[in-house]
Amino acid sequence: MLPSPPPSPLRLEAKLIKRNDHTMRLTDLTPNTQKVLRTLVEHDYQAYAVGGCVRDRLMGITPKDFDVVTNATPEQIKACFRNCRLIGRRFRLAHITFGREIIEVATFRGHHGEDNKESMAKQSQDGQLIRDNIFGSIEEDAARRDFTFNAMYFDATDESILDFADGMKAISTRQVEMIGDVETRFREDPVRMIRAVRFAVKLNMRIPEDMQTLIKTHAHLLGNIPPARLFEEVSKLLLSGKGLATLKLLQEFKLFKVLFPALEGMLNDPKGKEQQLIELMLKNTDSRIAQEMRITPAFLYATVLWYPMEERAEQLVFDTQISPHDAFNIASSEVIHRQVQRIMLPKRFSIPVREIWALQSRLSKRFGKRPYQLLTHPRFRAAYDFLLLRGQVEGGALLELADWWTEFQKVPQDAKANMMRELIKRGGGPRRHKKRKPKQ
Ligand code: ATP
Numbered sequence: 001m002l003p004s005p006p007p008s009p010l011r012l013e014a015k016l017i018k019r020n021d022h023t024m025r026l027t028d029l030t031p032n033t034q035k036v037l038r039t040l041v042e043h044d045y046q047a048y049a050v051g052g053c054v055r056d057r058l059m060g061i062t063p064k065d066f067d068v069v070t071n072a073t074p075e076q077i078k079a080c081f082r083n084c085r086l087i088g089r090r091f092r093l094a095h096i097t098f099g100r101e102i103i104e105v106a107t108f109r110g111h112h113g114e115d116n117k118e119s120m121a122k123q124s125q126d127g128q129l130i131r132d133n134i135f136g137s138i139e140e141d142a143a144r145r146d147f148t149f150n151a152m153y154f155d156a157t158d159e160s161i162l163d164f165a166d167g168m169k170a171i172s173t174r175q176v177e178m179i180g181d182v183e184t185r186f187r188e189d190p191v192r193m194i195r196a197v198r199f200a201v202k203l204n205m206r207i208p209e210d211m212q213t214l215i216k217t218h219a220h221l222l223g224n225i226p227p228a229r230l231f232e233e234v235s236k237l238l239l240s241g242k243g244l245a246t247l248k249l250l251q252e253f254k255l256f257k258v259l260f261p262a263l264e265g266m267l268n269d270p271k272g273k274e275q276q277l278i279e280l281m282l283k284n285t286d287s288r289i290a291q292e293m294r295i296t297p298a299f300l301y302a303t304v305l306w307y308p309m310e311e312r313a314e315q316l317v318f319d320t321q322i323s324p325h326d327a328f329n330i331a332s333s334e335v336i337h338r339q340v341q342r343i344m345l346p347k348r349f350s351i352p353v354r355e356i357w358a359l360q361s362r363l364s365k366r367f368g369k370r371p372y373q374l375l376t377h378p379r380f381r382a383a384y385d386f387l388l389l390r391g392q393v394e395g396g397a398l399l400e401l402a403d404w405w406t407e408f409q410k411v412p413q414d415a416k417a418n419m420m421r422e423l424i425k426r427g428g429g430p431r432r433h434k435k436r437k438p439k440q
Pocket residue numbers: 001004050051052053064065067144145146147150151189191192195236
């Protein structure tokens with residue numbers, strides 16, 4: 001998680017929920033999380049499991065990751081563990097590594113008030129924040145969190161929970177409730193608007209009417225968020241198994257077009273091909289996740305940005321008479337370049353987006369050895385899956401082409417050769433220029 005800006009000071013008091021009054025137990029934490037908590041407590045520090053893992057567990061969902069908070073500073077945390085690394089330049093966190101499992105341990109964060117100059121952030125000469133560790137009390141830490149169900153702290157020593165903002169009520173009434181004034185907290189950090197949508201869908205909760213209205217009127221503020229912060233949040237939004245439902249809510253709240261400005265004006269028709277392609281991709285992604293199949297953000301971005309890219313390429317051909325091939329390349333670069341100014345897509349994903357796109361035209365050139373070579377291309381599978389989606393949306397020749405590839409992959413070698421011969425018979429091969437006889 002990347003850090004959010006500081007919140008307005010809020011005073012919170014914890015409600016203590018004893019072990020017999022809730023269902024979470026120490027054994028709900030991974031053994032390594034338990035070990036980290038135990039070690040910190042043995043060194044006389046306070047230590048709690050907090051946030052998503054407590055909330056999810058109380059709602060009967062198996063938590064994915066376990067965050068630990070403590071009053072020990074990063075250096076003090078490091079001194080307690082051999083397998084500990086401090087990460088983050090602006091916000092220092094400790095990562096305790098156990099093989100493949102990493103437990104993130106953060107120090108309670110406090111407010112940056114004007115009255116707090118002593119501990120204000122360190123700045124580099126050019127003004128960039130290099131250290132922004134304003135440590136605080138557990139109450140201050142709770143007040144910085146976003147929703148009431150995210151400010152519950154599980155105490156491993158007696159299995160009690162400290163509930164600072166009545167998160168339990170939000171869970172029982174199934175309402176997404178903000179800590180503090182909703183508008184102020186959205187203004188402080190507009191990412192909370194997409195987090196509200198994410199939790200509403202993930203936890204099957206309602207967003208209260210006033211929060212809904214505020215999201216609609218403040219959606220544009222998301223455009224001010226540094227692109228690097230959005231990649232992970234957007235991946236969690238759309239690639240967590242409930243992408244289709246999330247898309248619908250994002251669109252209802254006018255957030256989707258802020259995240260993907262290239263689609264502005266393209267999604268007005270709910271039956272339009274642009275809307276359909278995105279919905280179909282998310283439906284597929286959701287079912288792949290349900291079957292524990294691999295998914296990649298590259299496929300998401302390739303799909304969402306396909307029609308804007310295609311439209312731009314067509315416009316370039318029309319305006320400048322360059323070849324469709326060159327137009328396609330230029331449009332691909334332009335559309336990706338513009339998108340990464342809103343959501344920073346790491347190169348390891350943007351390169352495959354371009355490959356998936358470039359393979360679309362190669363999949364239609366079925367002659368000679370090409371189809372056989374394409375089958376071994378590392379991005380073939382993703383490109384074929386994408387062609388299949390386009391075929392389902394557009395039908396016609398595209399669907400025929402997609403079906404041909406489905407068949408071509410399935411059949412044995414000799415049948416593949418037959419399929420190729422069949423294509424040539426139907427005139428599907430390359431257009432060969434007749435060799436002119438040299439004039440005598
Ligand atoms: P999940 O694991 O499903 O993503 P989570 O609640 O753990 O849910 P994270 O993004 O991992 O979500 O954040 C961990 C905790 O940090 C949250 O529970 C919340 O308390 C706090 N947090 C995260 N992002 C923000 C934010 N933008 N504003 C305030 N608090 C935040």
